[in-house]
Amino acid sequence: MELLLKDENLRPLLKDILIEIITEKKEEFKDIFKEVLEDIALSQAINQGLNSGKSTKEELFKVLDED
Numbered sequence: 351m352e353l354l355l356k357d358e359n360l361r362p363l364l365k366d367i368l369i370e371i372i373t374e375k376k377e378e379f380k381d382i383f384k385e386v387l388e389d390i391a392l393s394q395a396i397n398q399g400l401n402s403g404k405s406t407k408e409e410l411f412k413v414l415d416e417d
Contacts, residue, residue: 372379
């Protein structure tokens with residue numbers, strides 16, 4: 351038996367699956383979504399750091415001491 355999924359069938363199926371996951375597994379979904387957002391933010395911070403100029407040790411400690 352061969353299972354074929356066409357675009358018009360796949361989209362509603364995926365939508366139903368996502369809705370079910372979000373409604374039935376709210377905490378797990380929230381944790382996963384939070385992790386994804388943190389990974390995106392970290393990736394952007396790394397890219398910004400790679401594209402910025404170098405800082406001196408004094409500049410670094412000045413920023414850390416501001417709080």
